[in-house]
């Protein structure tokens with residue numbers, strides 16, 4: 001029977017700084033305010049964004065916690081206009097059949113307040129598309145497969161970090177989910193061990209950009225959380 005290994009390499013917690021409570025309260029408030037400014041955008045300007053900004057944001061995403069620290073994600077960054085056009089064409093084939101045939105009425109009703117349809121011009125207009133892939137399993141140097149754990153959770157967390165990082169940098173995003181999106185494996189040259197989960201559209205908002213009011217209405221604290229235990233502080 002194999003037991004967990006006893007000897008673990010440890011190091012002092014790096015760069016932790018305890019902040020005094022008033023500062024903690026202010027930092028938490030300010031971070032909420034910063035994230036609350038984020039809106040999902042569908043009208044993008046075509047202005048390019050600096051590559052190093054995207055790279056820093058990807059590195060921020062890569063700091064996310066993951067099952068057994070296996071980091072089961074891969075990001076394909078697409079800026080080439082020809083490539084974006086092919087992504088748009090393939091996405092619109094799927095989206096057309098989704099909106100016109102496959103989507104149940106209940107789903108279409110849920111989407112109505114967002115005003116989305118099969119037409120996806122932003123896939124060509126935005127300067128950057130980031131296809132986010134989940135690595136269903138790992139492949140070692142000898143080509144042997146090994147299990148990855150908590151893959152959807154890990155990739156979801158990293159994607160959240162990425163969206164927050166891009167927002168913090170001053171860019172806007174659309175969390176696009178063409179349905180199905182397996183065409184991204186071929187277009188991005190990624191193996192079948194990877195499942196595309198999000199096509200993140202990144203850039204600047206078009207001048208005069210408008211967003212659906214619906215997207216800005218967030219549930220109040222009482223509807224998303226409850227408290228079990230005595231209040232502190």
Ligand code: IYR
Nearest residue numbers: 095111116117176177178179
């Ligand atoms: N994949 C489609 C439909 C869609 C689904 C959900 I859930 C959304 O929040 C938004 C859109 C599309 O991208 O249009």
